[in-house]
Amino acid sequence: MKRPSIGDVARHAGVSTATVSRALNMPASVTEKTRMRVEEAVEALHYVQSETARNFKMQRAHSVLVVAHDIGNIYYSELFRGVQRRAEASNYAITITNPSPGGTKELIFNQLRTAKVDGVIVLSGYEMSDDDYDLLEKLYSGHPPIVAMCEERGHVRVPQILIDNEHAGYLAGRHLIEMGHRKIAHAYGPHRMPVRRARANGFRRAMAEAGLTVREEYFLEGGFSSPGGRAAAQSYLSLKDRPTAVFCGNDESAMGFMSQLSKYGVSVPEDVSVVGFDDIVLADCYIPALTTLHQPKEEMGRQAMSLLLGLIESPADVQQTIVELPVHLIPRDSVKRLK
Amino acid sequence: MKRPSIGDVARHAGVSTATVSRALNMPASVTEKTRMRVEEAVEALHYVQSETARNFKMQRAHSVLVVAHDIGNIYYSELFRGVQRRAEASNYAITITNPSPGGTKELIFNQLRTAKVDGVIVLSGYEMSDDDYDLLEKLYSGHPPIVAMCEERGHVRVPQILIDNEHAGYLAGRHLIEMGHRKIAHAYGPHRMPVRRARANGFRRAMAEAGLTVREEYFLEGGFSSPGGRAAAQSYLSLKDRPTAVFCGNDESAMGFMSQLSKYGVSVPEDVSVVGFDDIVLADCYIPALTTLHQPKEEMGRQAMSLLLGLIESPADVQQTIVELPVHLIPRDSVKRLK
DNA sequence: ATCTCTTGTAAAAAGGATTTCAAAACTGGG
DNA sequence: CCCAGTTTTGAAATCCTTTTTACAAGAGAT
CATH class of the missing domain: 3.40.50.2300 (Response regulator)
Known part of the structure; x- marks a missing residue:
């Protein structure tokens, strides 16, 4: 007993695989009756689409990489939450990685070029030089979808989410x-x-x-x-x-x-x-x-992911590549008024 | 200018795609000379294997899911570090997810069945009943690779890493x-x-x-x-x-x-x-x-990942499915000796 | 010289979903 | 009832790599 494939569903429903695919992905393009038949077959066979096959065909990993120097860090983990929430909303998965020291560049190169991820979010500590970036642009044939966070404005050449x-x-x-x-x-x-x-x-x-x-x-x-x-x-x-x-x-x-x-x-x-x-x-x-x-850590994460999704899905539409979020001071009890 | 494929490399090196594949994946099965030619072609074309194509063919996602109720939590984030380090060592990526409340079960089902991940690590709060588990076993045709952490012994039916x-x-x-x-x-x-x-x-x-x-x-x-x-x-x-x-x-x-x-x-x-x-x-x-x-949070993460990798790659060899790690008290300054 | 063994090559299959193109099935107007 | 036009469907191509099979050539052994 193995996983049912789209072909099994098609056979069971007495239609072609193309119809099954359409019934699942663009229900409107198929008659009510056909849709029902397909749905019944899906139900009966406990069919689910294979993500790997889908990603392969679509040339999309539906996954982004988050690179941080220390994934156990308290500050970062709050950012992750924002990134994760936004990613989830668009059905993307996030992969969080701790690069070996000095290896950030290779990691990004590698992951982007092997098509393992569709984009990258880099947290403070971007180690790519302009030359590296030129090479990546050439290899990637276009602007690779990379967003930096927690960097200083102008310090890196990629779109970024930052604070002042x-x-x-x-x-x-x-x-x-x-x-x-x-x-x-x-x-x-x-x-x-x-x-x-x-x-x-x-x-x-x-x-x-x-x-x-x-x-x-x-x-x-x-x-x-x-x-x-x-x-x-x-x-x-x-x-x-x-x-x-x-x-x-x-x-x-x-x-x-x-x-x-x-x-x-x-x-x-x-x-x-x-x-x-x-x-x-x-x-x-x-x-x-x-x-x-x-x-606003969670919000920063969310915005970084939004920006990245924009770069991945419609780079031409992305206007604002630098987003600055507000910081404010919260007075508590560790400061004493003098005299 | 698009990504070079294995065919491009083969053409450039004047060999077949099978030879290129062997040269890259099992260098021993090919003569020194052939290997060199292939390597030169790889170099010249900046070729890298496509992970998605590879995963598709190999029926492996090379990725595991980590489910936690709050990815921003300090305690969890230290566990993640351990999981991530062990995963990296075996070339697996980790996807960290916050399920919507009550949705853990569906998430696991879905991700495993869509072949999006090869296994799952669940952190405290496993919501599957024995019936659910039976169904998953049936659909998965065998023991689905799931490891629980931070649960109580005997409380869940899956292999687990825990403390006493x-x-x-x-x-x-x-x-x-x-x-x-x-x-x-x-x-x-x-x-x-x-x-x-x-x-x-x-x-x-x-x-x-x-x-x-x-x-x-x-x-x-x-x-x-x-x-x-x-x-x-x-x-x-x-x-x-x-x-x-x-x-x-x-x-x-x-x-x-x-x-x-x-x-x-x-x-x-x-x-x-x-x-x-x-x-x-x-x-x-x-x-x-x-x-x-x-x-020992980081160690727990590491062991959970090790156990999971065992379940994924050679389930038959996995003997010990419950690993208990030691806890000890660290005396600091928040306890006063009375009288 | 013949036979076996090794090693590389070529060609093809497999993997599952999407998409294209053309054919078939409808629709409504005359 | 037919025709033009539209909608729905199916067959086949495609995505790219790995694996398998079949085969050819060369090396070594008898």
């Missing part, structure tokens, strides 16, 4: 200034991430606007992970003149930062105020609840 | 008792999850072993999310005789619980001790660092 990191950094700085802080540090994200620079620039702009200078030793090397935050905390503790507030690169590192400080009896927000970035799911459960910049 | 939730619950209870606690509450997970009962049973056993009775009002309805933890906190606060310790269903709810308590000036571990479950990535960054039961 510079503005977000500015908001963080301004908020701390408004709360009366003057000595403010910034715990940096990792070097390879271009968003890091944009956030820092915005922060600097807010400081400059308030006539404040940012001391060089107040830029703490941190990374985007909790160990990174702990490292930044160590740097913080070793400062002679400690800042009264710190703007951390993201929420995870902010939590590592605060956790490490607590081991040395330094508490937030009493001794130092902290602002995070991302608004990950547990940010409001931290003690103190973390003041942070909210990114 | 009863023992884990026992460990949590015993630890709190050893730390001098007598009045201990338990914040429950959601009703639909069978693991909830096992954890509670283990906890009860530890209490009974110490000659302690568990008051009924000390079982707090909680859920597995941070809002659930907040709700449990409200129940806790309303108790006349408050317990000195609470064993929470998982880390997320524990964080919601502690966060909510802090709003009412109740602090952990001074006023109440807390034990979580899962050891999610930020558990050690919480203030206080959370004492919890560590699940």
Whole structure:
């Protein structure tokens, strides 16, 4: 007993395979009576179309690749949810992959060229050069459907969904200034991430606007992970003149930062105020609840998938290839008003 | 300019398509010279095999489905990492899906029967009855390759990767008792999850072993999310005789619980001790660092994928269909020693 | 020199659904 | 009842690779 094929259904219903196919895919193009007969046969045989055969014929994988450096990451997993929901709505599957370091490029090349996926969404850390992209365009004969997320505007040559990191950094700085802080540090994200620079620039702009200078030793090397935050905390503790507030690169590192400080009896927000970035799911459960910049993560995922589907299905119709979503600051309890 | 096919390569190399296929898939069955010629042609034409054509012919999707209720969940995302790593090693892709509530069954049926995936990994919340399973077995003609994770032993009819939730619950209870606690509450997970009962049973056993009775009002309805933890906190606060310790269903709810308590000036571990479950990535960054039961999440994912690959590729060789991984308690700072 | 064995080549089948093209079956008007 | 025009249907081609079969040529053994 094997899977029934379209031929079995056709035989059972006493029609041709073409008619079965039409009855299933374009019911309107077939008489009521024929449709009924086909449906009965489908029912009787427990027939379902084979996706692989269909994909083969249609030259579509009905699947897109999502490339992320760490699929276990909290921040990313919220993005995935948005991507997944939008994909599902259009009957696409998503394949989520962690490329081996430095292998992103090969992975994308390979998956797109073997027709394993119809398009790619790349999350922060796009490693393709313009030359690579030219080659891919040539091999792909046209614009390969790739969408980037969480990159900096202009940093990659593909359509992208992003937020205004510079503005977000500015908001963080301004908020701390408004709360009366003057000595403010910034715990940096990792070097390879271009968003890091944009956030820092915005922060600097807010400081400059308030006539404040940012001391060089107040830029703490941190990374985007909790160990990174702990490292930044160590740097913080070793400062002679400690800042009264710190703007951390993201929420995870902010939590590592605060956790490490607590081991040395330094508490937030009493001794130092902290602002995070991302608004990950547990940010409001931290003690103190973390003041942070909210990114519409699920929406970003959804929009990335929408854009990608547009590129796949009707590239000519895609007008807007850069979509910027709003960020806003959510005041919670990790920032203290001074005086 | 379109994708080159195997025929183009054959023509370019002056051999037949069969030879090209052999040169690529079984290099040993072809002379060195022929292989070189084929490789040159492949190089020159930038040829890559089409995955869809290959899958079609081979009747394999080289892809497995991972079904989870919430792909954005922190706990799951760590499991995904393990699954993904193991899958990648065998050149399989994973598709992660959030089924619509109640739709898990249809989803699995559909995806397996359309041959879209070669197997399925289901995370906690398997909704198939024995009848459904019989039907699937009949339609699939054999044992459909399905592996469950995070279920209770014996609760589902498929091979599974699990932990001993009863023992884990026992460990949590015993630890709190050893730390001098007598009045201990338990914040429950959601009703639909069978693991909830096992954890509670283990906890009860530890209490009974110490000659302690568990008051009924000390079982707090909680859920597995941070809002659930907040709700449990409200129940806790309303108790006349408050317990000195609470064993929470998982880390997320524990964080919601502690966060909510802090709003009412109740602090952990001074006023109440807390034990979580899962050891999610930020558990050690919480203030206080959370004492919890560590699940080897990535390893569980890896093993689930290994088991599934076995079921797909050589079902006859699969001996052990239930794999139990060890859990252990990690003491941190959220439990205070009494007197 | 004949026979067997190896190795590569050519040709064709298989896999399941879609699509094209032409034939058949209808429709309505005269 | 016939014809032109329209709708519905069926046979066959197509998508591309892998596998199978049949065969030819060359190598080695008797």
